[in-house]
Amino acid sequence: MKWSKNYIYTLKEAPTDAEIPSHKLMIRAGFMKKLAPGLYTYGNLALRAIRKFEAIIRDELNKRGCTEILMPMVHPRELWEETNRWKEMGAGLLKFQNRNEHWFCLGATHEEAVTDYIRNDLKSYKDLPKNLYQIQTKYRDEIRPRFGLMRGREFSMKDAYSFDINQEGALKSYDLMYDAYRSIFDRLGLNYRIVKADAGNIGGSQTHEFQLLADAGEDALLVSDTTEFAANIEVCPAIDATPHVSNEAEKPMEKFATPGQKTIADLSKFTGQSENELVKTLFYSANEGMDPKDKSLKAFAVLLRGSDEVNPVKVKNLLGLSNPPTMLTDQEVLEVSGSLPGSCGPVGLKIPVYMDNGVAGLKNYIVGANAEGFHLKNVNHGREYQPTKTADLRMARAGDKCPDSSGKLVAYRGIEVGHVFYLGKKYSEKMKATFLDQNGKAQNFEMGCYGIGVTRTVQAAIEQSHDADGIIWPRAIAPYQVHICALDPKDSAVMSLAESLERELESQCVDVLIDDRDERPGVKFKDADLLGFPVRIVIGKKGLDAGEVEVVERKTKQVVKLKPAEVHGQVMKFLEPGS
């Protein structure tokens, strides 16, 4: 493909709304252009990368017996009402009325649509298992779209849905997809982790995220320095590397004045005790109703060491809530404790008190006295107060003990590009989707759902793999693998070598772009670095007269000068997996 025959327009500067490197680079390289916030046109080069990634996905899924279909992007309201998600999905689900005043939404996910699709076809256990997938445009009405395709409104996803006769089968389907995803992301050659995650409101109990590692990632991950263990911080078990277990004898409790000492830092300085020996008390509401004033009824407290941070997802899961709990206001804290935050503690509270494991090992500790300007010292649980339950409620952090070895946890930032869920019967029960089992009895399907953010992965690849000059495409999804800079495009020897290399490489399924523009070498090299195809070949008249052509690896910038006949071999060497 010649540059002049394609449509490639690069920019020197990224627009101001591009905040992270991959967004900036995609705009500068002309891979996408904004039509409106969160809505992008993909240029030809980006589309080539997207299509290559789609082909990898299809290959790995088809191999494993999955069947591709294509469901509509516009769904009728009645469908989503069957599962009550018309209400539950909230404002992110874009809803509209058509000219006949019927309500529809733009599909943000397709559990309902696929369950409707199969429910009259799959009649018998003999029809199972089945796994259907699609690659389809999705829409989520983000309030503030940002980071390009990372948090866009319109994007492309691969979503798959499995149907099985029982849980054992469903978990087998889950494992098969887990394996497929591993193969898919392995083929990208990028640095990723498979992490345990929270199921959110999709439902289901077993779930893993596939996270590409990148500093700009929105997710915090903790990864073992010893084993394969990795988890989203939301669900990572928190285990002290050095347990804080006190063997002191219990001392008598005392109330003491702490005027103006409101924060843990204040208190630590004032008392001389380290923050991890102090205990803080946080107040939440477990109300899930829509009335924001109805909080006092279900207030509860959480106790943590002063050095720790609460993990709302762990609290949510402990209490079986659908969403993380909200904090009480200062006024509400006063109502339930008798004091404003800063002097609160568990002693004497009439509401449930959930204690983090970290507090369990402490003795004779300091807590707020529930009286403005006073704390209690030598407090011991089981004596001054009885915790309702003790559990792991804090955020894990780098340096904590790895949950399945003696190693330690290391922190990374990740971009979620894939997600596998075991759903169980949540949707098949609500939508009355059944099959007849071996005994002729109607049973609900056991389901799983499996997503890959197609366009998001392409940008995430760039976020992970770039340098100051531009993109460094992984070979598997590079729009072109080879970029030939024809420095003197009007010279017939230069162009004839460029074209013969193109023919030769394309016959081996290596995609080639020839920069045949009438531009200075500096402009061409800058653009080649920006577009970031894995191998660059530089053919100039002067070099050619001396029998010399340059081959450059984008990633390492290693330059090799060769005779024209040796170029092809060097290119293939640079393109070898693992080179």
Next chain:
Amino acid sequence: MKWSKNYIYTLKEAPTDAEIPSHKLMIRAGFMKKLAPGLYTYGNLALRAIRKFEAIIRDELNKRGCTEILMPMVHPRELWEETNRWKEMGAGLLKFQNRNEHWFCLGATHEEAVTDYIRNDLKSYKDLPKNLYQIQTKYRDEIRPRFGLMRGREFSMKDAYSFDINQEGALKSYDLMYDAYRSIFDRLGLNYRIVKADAGNIGGSQTHEFQLLADAGEDALLVSDTTEFAANIEVCPAIDATPHVSNEAEKPMEKFATPGQKTIADLSKFTGQSENELVKTLFYSANEGMDPKDKSLKAFAVLLRGSDEVNPVKVKNLLGLSNPPTMLTDQEVLEVSGSLPGSCGPVGLKIPVYMDNGVAGLKNYIVGANAEGFHLKNVNHGREYQPTKTADLRMARAGDKCPDSSGKLVAYRGIEVGHVFYLGKKYSEKMKATFLDQNGKAQNFEMGCYGIGVTRTVQAAIEQSHDADGIIWPRAIAPYQVHICALDPKDSAVMSLAESLERELESQCVDVLIDDRDERPGVKFKDADLLGFPVRIVIGKKGLDAGEVEVVERKTKQVVKLKPAEVHGQVMKFLEPGS
């Protein structure tokens, strides 16, 4: 691919809302399933056909230097306001507000989006010509979706847009796309016509439709029995095969009583004159404003022979209107003529009178007297009244003279599957999209737009190519080309032959489906006929023991019995183009 590994569920009966054969067959074959009116999920087999057609389109467009991109399906209101189409497109354009209360629409076409995409990139005449295309989901809010994918709400289209420096270049781009479309539809091997068409409200002056011929088609076509000429009836010139030209001397006009004679048929019986010698007068309003009562100001009359039908598109084009004119009510006719319809005529009218060519050759004819129950005879234009203009205003019909030869026109029904438009500067002017010409002067782009209904074509192919038993797929887009009925799937010799044929054929890029279900032969044959892949191979244990396998061509139902080793050759023979 084995049937048991795919997802194929056929139906014996089509649902009652399926009215035409292709819709019925697609539902029965499980190629698609309705989620809501006009919204369909495509099953795996239909998707295979769609993808094959897409691949043909891409191949022919890429060959001709077109560049694929992908634009969003959701567009911001501001974009469509630039061309005023936010209002002009009417209720078919689906509009909605998002959670931030911004207005958007679902793209029904992408002239605005693509013009926005290029307007900061294409700066110089040196960047031109360019032709960008996409294959994208479109949405049109049909009031009454019907005929499956023919008049659906969500559908897939290929739309391309050309940008040129001047009209000459734009017409060259037009011709190139016309040629591409011819190649694309030739490769389908279906019976189609390229017809002249009306540009509708997309704008532009030159336009052709690609019409697949089928009885259920919504468009009426007239095709020459002698030349390549073909036109949509909306724009087909009407030329009498035997001109009605009278050489009589003009006689004196007479008023005569015609009590109760209201229709042309009545009058013909009453006067003994044939319908094509009588002249009828029709009244229209040329008002284009939004106030439906403001008609009297711009009333006009159209004169036609009694045997002819008016063509509103020709009237629209003669008067330069954007939409075909509306007829006056009886009361309005009374106001402008002095009589109710049935006794009206051109003599004495104070409004413009447009005369069809067919009337021009008549003499001494009968028209209404603009007085209830009276007509005038021996009327002659130029004497009793002066027509404002004489033009071709009638519907052409089968039997008319071919406009470019001495042949005659034949009538067909067609399904519009492709459309090429020359747009000129309509969009580039409104959207201020300019480039600098050779003299450094800003010029608006000359544009063209080119559509192919991807999903519609797939259904149209079935509408044209089926029989009482099912679909007869054209080879080029058949989901699979070969259907192996393994009659005894548990017999290892049967399955091993089926699988080795599959391997052999697939190595030559022939797609094979093996029906390995535990079903009776009758069920398998019925399904094979319904699904309609071009070649069927029947392998049964009994036949195999006798060294015999059946190969059947779907189209002709020709059966050939062969030794296993000869099967492959026979299949390839049946699959040869033109076989």
